Amino acid sequence: MTTPSPKYCPEDRPELSRRSFLKTGLGGAMFLSTVSMTAGLTGCATAPAGRVSAVDSRMDASYQFEFLSRDDIALFEALLPAMFAGALPEEPNQRQHAIAGTIERIDQGIVMFGPANQKELRKLFDLLNFAPTRITLARVWSDWPSVSTESAEAFLNRWRDSRIGLLNNGYIALTKISNVAFYGHDAHWHLSGYPGPPAWAVDALPQFHNA
Amino acid sequence: MSMNDPIARGLASGWNVTDASKLTTDQTVEADVVVIGTGAGGGTTAEILARQGLSVILVEEGRLYYQKDFKMDELTSYASLYQEGMSRVTADGAIAILQGRCVGGSTTVNWTSSFRTPDETLNYWSQNLGLSDLAPDTMAPWFQGREERHTMAPWVTPPNLNNDILKQGCEKLGYSWQVIPRNVKGCWNLGYCGVGCPTNAKQGALMTTIPGALDNNAQLFHGLRADRLVMNQDRIDHLQASAMGPNGVTPSGVTVTLKARHFVVAASAIGSPGLLLRSELPDPYKRVGKRSFIHPVNATVARMPAKVDPFYGAPQSIYSDEFNFKHGVDGPVGYKLEVPPLHPAMAAGVVPGHGQEQRDNLGQLPWMQSVIALLRDGFHEDSPGGTVSLRDDGSPVLDYPITDYLWQGIRQAYLDMAEIQFAAGAEAVQAVHLDSGWYTSWTQAKDAINQLPMKPHRARLFTAHQMGGCGMGADPKNSVVNGFGEHHQVANLSIHDASIFPTSIGANPQLSVYALAARNSNRLAQKLSGA
The missing domain is CATH 3.30.410 (Cholesterol Oxidase; domain 2)
Known part of the structure; x- marks a missing residue:
């Protein structure tokens, strides 16, 4: 997920930024960076959450978040029940465990995305966590912790079906990082009927039997 | 670890391999040739030059992963073996880019398809772009040589x-x-080529040219990012590089200066134009980064x-x-x-x-x-390709309008x-x-x-083949290098990767890269050994 950002290459600049502007129809990058800055200034929690205590969150206190902020975690706690409707366990503890583990793997994945795409995701998350843009662009009226699964589902549908490419792109970014972290995890392979690497090969290969 | 693994065995035998994340002080190193990138192009170049007795240093931004790390697991492999942890996309986010970032480059994670450059493509280049030396007949021996080196043959096992x-x-x-x-030897037919071959059957750069170069005294730095080629008058004097920290993505702050007589850039069709742009090398006709192709x-x-x-x-x-x-x-x-x-x-x-x-x-x-x-893409005037430029942090990004x-x-x-x-x-x-x-x-x-x-965005689009951006051609007005990958303006610089293709290939490009790199490296080896 990226949005057009200011280009280093001076020769191309006027042409590129004009086309990018037309393409996104929203002023794209400039709008998002304004949001990001405003979010920082208004005290949105954009710092990595680090270790989140089990008392004020349902996260596993042993995991150290390197990218996701407390607000981002709340965002995913609201989105994932809609994202994985029909796939998450019903039993409350197992369900919570599956959601928390997925958010941790999302964090781990983003760390490896590197600085440029981290910056793009920071803009996206800030946009979703900053009330004025959450309301105008996502049309989500309450804070994420009070958003129902139905409202989260409606939000995902709106961004998927929007005629604005930038919002489609936001939908793809949110679903892609979540889908990979959830369905790609070995505890969830059964949901896609994937039996895992062939057992005979695992038995025969030295890297699975380190002394 | 199994001593049947050529990488483990080579490391134990004393290959000159440096994990840059372990460096604690800045240093300067020197060789006849510095090769930037260890994929299809860089590996081939390093092996050929090292066998000629030239001293070679290979520089790889990604890390060295090999059999011990290849556990048929998607999540760890996508995070560690692919560019931007598999999140790389075009500038507007509409096209997902699959590209390797590890020793062996994309050959470590590709699906082993091994095609010669189609005759139609070579004929188009020779007839329209002044690249008559690249006609099918003259290229045939180079393809054949690389098919042997990488054990390429039609897959005889029934398809899945x-x-x-x-x-x-x-x-x-x-x-x-x-x-x-396919470029495989003793393949187990498992299906995990894309996450690092678990059996060492895949004969990508990691199992062939990289060990070949290291056996011939080349030095490999991995986890080292090429930041900037620095000129002194009309020649490149040195490469300035940054060590990555233990996670492979955050610089540790340690820098390495690499001096050489000649520099070969093989950092991919996104990385190579990126490096040239960051280095602000002579580019009088503003060709660097232009005409980038992706086989959408x-x-x-x-x-x-x-x-x-x-x-x-x-x-x-x-x-x-x-x-x-x-x-x-x-x-x-x-x-x-x-x-x-x-x-x-x-x-x-x-x-x-x-x-x-x-x-x-x-x-x-x-x-x-x-x-x-x-x-x-790239054969029609309505398919001019995309453009690689730099983000404000200096990292390259591909804009590809459809x-x-x-x-x-x-x-x-x-x-x-x-x-x-x-x-x-x-x-x-x-x-x-x-x-x-x-x-x-x-x-x-x-x-x-x-x-x-x-x-865009509604149609889901991907690319696993990045080409162009430093296109070759006879005329410097519309190309960056000549038909031998030699930079038009800078005498001691060559480019040996898919970035020199003047159009897309029309087939999975690894054999095209191997063959051109082999041809151009043989010429380079003769020049440098004679000098």
Whole structure:
């Protein structure tokens, strides 16, 4: 997920930024960076959450978040029940465990995305966590912790079906990082009927039997 | 670790390999040649030069991963072996970019398809771009040499069902199909080429040219990012590089200065133009980063009546060139048809969706089959490619606008792929597109696909083949290097990777890169040894 950002290459600049502007129809990058800055200034929690205590969150206190902020975690706690409707366990503890583990793997994945795409995701998350843009662009009226699964589902549908490419792109970014972290995890392979690497090969290969 | 592993054995025998994340102080090193990048181009170059007795230093931004790390696991592999942890996209986010970032580059994670550059492509280059030395006859020995070096041969094991369905559909419709040559030796037919070959069967750079170079005293730095080539008067004096920290993505602060007589850039069609732009090398006609090609890929998925198990077996073994040059080399865009493997994370990332619908889609993964079309971009004036430029942090980004010419090809490819899948007995077919449902007959699919909006983000597009951006040509006004990969303006700089292709290839490009790099490195070795 990226949005057009200011280009280093001076020769191309006027042409590129004009086309990018037309393409996104929203002023794209400039709008998002304004949001990001405003979010920082208004005290949105954009710092990595680090270790989140089990008392004020349902996260596993042993995991150290390197990218996701407390607000981002709340965002995913609201989105994932809609994202994985029909796939998450019903039993409350197992369900919570599956959601928390997925958010941790999302964090781990983003760390490896590197600085440029981290910056793009920071803009996206800030946009979703900053009330004025959450309301105008996502049309989500309450804070994420009070958003129902139905409202989260409606939000995902709106961004998927929007005629604005930038919002489609936001939908793809949110679903892609979540889908990979959830369905790609070995505890969830059964949901896609994937039996895992062939057992005979695992038995025969030295890297699975380190002394 | 098993001593049957050539990398473990080589390291134990004293190869000169430096993990830059372990460096604690800045340093300066020197060699005859510094090669930037360890993929198809860089590996080939390093081995050929080192065998000629030249001292060679290889620089790789990614880390050295080998058999001990290849555990057939998607999440760890995508995070560590791919550019930007598999999150790389074009500037507007509309096209996902799959590209290796590790020792061996994309050859460590590719699906082993090994095609010669099509004659049509070579003839187009020689007739239209002044590259007459690259005609099919003159290139043939170079292809043959590299086919031997990388053990490339048509796959004799029966294809897995995922690939066989492409063959069945083509046969039903009277379309041509062929068996794909693969670069494997003793392949176990497991299906995990894309996450690092677990058995060392894949004969990519990691199992061939990299060990070949290191056995001949080359030095390898991994986890070291090439920041800037620094000129002194009209020659490059040194490369300035930054060590990455232990996670492989955050610089540690330690720098390495690499001095050499000659520099070979082979950092990929995104990385090489990026390095040249950061270095502000002479570029009087503003060609660097222009005409970047990607073989834009679109896909359809089919639900088959029998289990396909698309996660097992050699991922690519059948292809169809029925539509590749159907309208000539420079008519309406042609495309090669192939099959992708589908593992859960890949499938969940590629098939867009959420909620119960997504769960239901992925629940049928064992019955799913997919076909992909690789569009042959760059041969028509309405397919001028994209542009690599620098973000404000200096990292390269590819802007790739999709022209109407390409959209027409994308729609036609959706149609052809769906027709083939129905002909092979699919129960239902879905275009990988935000507006596509599951179609249960070819007639229904045809009507619906003809109505799908061909728009960025709605059509899900991918690229696994990045080419161009430092194009070769006889005329410096429209190219960056000559037909031997020699930079037009800087005498001690060569470029030996897919960035020098003046159009896309029209086939999976690894053999094209190996062959050109071998040819150009032999010439370079003669020049440098004679000097």
